[in-house]
Amino acid sequence: MPSTPRRPSKPTALKSLGDLKNLASELAEQREREAARRAAEAALALKRQAEQNLFARAIGATQPLRKRQQTVALAPEPPAPIPFQHQLDEQRVLIESLSDEFDVGTLLDADDAMSFRRPGIGTDVTRKLRAGEWSIQRELDLHGLRSDEAREALARFIRTAHKHGIRCVRVVHGKGLGSPGKQPVLKTKTQRWLIQKNEVLAFVQAKPAEGGAGALVVLLAPVAR
Template sequence: MPRRSDTLKSLADLGSVQRTLSEQRAREAEAAAARAAIAQKRAAEQDLFSRAIGATQPLKRPAAVPLAPEPPAPIPVQHQLDEQRVLRESLSDEFDVTTLLDVDDAMSFRRSGIGTDVTRKLRAGEWSIQRQVDLHGLRSDEAREALGAFIRTAYKQGMRCVRVVHGKGLGSPGKQPVLKTKTQRWLIQKNEVLAFVQAKPAEGGAGALVVLLAPSKR
């Protein structure tokens, strides 16, 4: 049979546990009440905001038009073709050069208004040769276009003195310097050309011309 003191002790422990549980339930109830109050306050604020601004509807997104990337600049094909056509038409194989060439101990050409001192200085090498084109092995039409393009480019780049190698014609039918004669005709028709002389032996001799170009206007 349990003693009276043990029974009283067990009852005291049970009462302590009950008080602890009661306090815990009270704290939980307070926490739940606090959360409910916060939620109610937020709902009231949201309701107040809704009443203040009235009915709302989502904004419509403006219609978007996809923009294609800017196309690349067109290649001026027609302009290039026109330039080639003008080049072909501007250099004639039938141009008469007999009245324009100075025939002396060494053939030379100088445009009207250009003094004989210019051709003399060209022969003496007082202008440094800045660039050259070699027409060897080209057909007549190829040589004409190559020469025209070379002179035009050299002039645009500010070149003053160039050399044109046309060969001596030793491989031509009948040993006639056909390309040499045509080269002279073509050069005389180019406005960029002020004068030309036969090259010195060390620079090609009868197979080349030293050409003086007008100052570029660039």
């Protein structure tokens, strides 16, 4: 069955003079609280207005910023300088460190292959080089280069190979058959240059299958740790 809707309750009737007094007291308290709330809001608004006025007096008159501000163009960062002088110094060191007039007569072993071993290096080292017991890891071919070009190329090659821990290399200088008088000029100079390089411990003439009289097998010193 549908429920019967409830009728709104009637306000409680005042039964006595005391009830009337209580009601009047409650209404008075509500009015006091409302008045106090409004007074607090008004005081807070006045305080905020006073603070704004104080800030305005402190900064003085102001003007709105322009929409387009003037900007200062900054110069771009200059590129890093190219160390031309350092490069020239390195090239000069390469040229000056290897002399064409260096006397190697007393340093080469007087054998058929004219091998070289630095003082303190035993004959077993050159023997093993001739026997191919050292694996050739890099090679430089000086064919077709002028004397100064070959000198710089050889110095750079030896320095780079030693820096990377390479121990055995082959340098092809040719047999000099195309030189005036068929004299092996580049071969002799290559021997002189190699002897002047501290990285070189020894060298021997290559085996016939590896270039013979036209090449040298060079043993380099280990990299210091």
